Amino acid sequence: MHTNNNRAVEITLVNQLGYERIAMACSASFAQLFGFPKNRIEDLKTIVSEASINAMQHGNKGRNDAKVKVSLSCVEDIINVQVSDEGSGIEEFPPNPDIENIIEGREPLIGFGLFLIKQLTDRVEFNKMTGKGNMVNMSINMKEQV
Amino acid sequence: MHTNNNRAVEITLVNQLGYERIAMACSASFAQLFGFPKNRIEDLKTIVSEASINAMQHGNKGRNDAKVKVSLSCVEDIINVQVSDEGSGIEEFPPNPDIENIIEGREPLIGFGLFLIKQLTDRVEFNKMTGKGNMVNMSINMKEQV
Amino acid sequence: MQNKNEITLEKHGAVMLLDIEGDITAFSEPFLNEAYKNANDDDAKRILLKVGDDCYINSGGIAVLIQILAQTKRNNQNIGIAGLSEHFKKIFNMVGITKFASIHNTVEDGLEALSAG
């Protein structure tokens, strides 16, 4: 996988559900080093979790020889986190889930991962292609923007 | 740095004191996934911390373009953790520190890092050379050996 | 891997409390469905889900919960959730879960509200 030497921390995970927790713990610890407040650390954990799960399930399609890479950097009170998989990115973006339609069975039960990522990040780019596959590039500010 | 694809988790850290905490958090979360008890998780955190600090200070001699790599795997209730730096290993092993001699000023105040690593691991190999430098290879069992 | 839940059922007057230990993820599906089935076997009309305030909830777990909410709606059951951290209260609100389940700070609050409702 492409190695960017300016990243402060890089974590490579086996492609197995559950290991996203390790990336979450790592990200939380990273944000603590930079004095991020609790609510933003929780937001960061959730976006890292959702992006890692998507990388495992959709990007790497569950292949157990594939890897997920999470990399973290912090510049001027903004943490940037990139989650990479070995796939080719999101083919079709589902609309934001509408819970009333879902409950009534008019809409499939999908799209919560991307929805949470979009809601909790301050900036996000999907489908960034790297030498080895797809990457989602997310930023989160120390202070929640209102 | 040499990449071993059988490792479940790999973390690469910038060579800066304080970042060892991220490797600690990562290791703790990894051990939790495998149901390690609290006391063994604490032991693991300490050996990861000490080995990472040594890698930063002695292996990479504080060079801020150098990296520290920590990799984790778990097989049959034993966690193996390898901490790599870009140096050439320990030249001379200090004796175990004798606190009475240290307090009386008869011995320098060094050697606690290696002492803790030796005490808290169930198996340890120092000065394993890889393509990129030195590595310490440590194992810790789920149950403390008495 | 901590991919299971222990769910204890406790009857508090007219309310059935489902006390969920563990994280709420896609792996929770069989455990939550089983507990919900048991609550139905007891003919529960008011249900309170209790989660740990330090539990990990991801979108897979949210999907499992929404499946339960769809059923409680169809079955005319009243459902509440207690114990969520501030973070997951925010998220449950974002996702719209709060339109189909009431959120309570504590089990006591939840039992009281559901008993009255």
Next chain:
Amino acid sequence: MQNKNEITLEKHGAVMLLDIEGDITAFSEPFLNEAYKNANDDDAKRILLKVGDDCYINSGGIAVLIQILAQTKRNNQNIGIAGLSEHFKKIFNMVGITKFASIHNTVEDGLEALSAG
């Protein structure tokens, strides 16, 4: 980076309590030395260090503590440590710190033991 300590000095009868907030690492050296100097300015003969039971202590911090212990020994001061987690009690014992400082579960225990001793 959380590389600093807040150390509060509090006189409890004959014992000077140094309440240390934050982790104990090589970065703690100036903060601990300053607090110890202030205790000495007050002519403290009995000193209790209080640490957080969730604080991070590494070998750099252990070295800083041992430097303080060397000084308390030379100055004929009685020193105790309170608040350590089980893990760090084990480590302080391994390293031999327990030969030069008494270890107490709580500040109250420590104050009582040092006042009596």
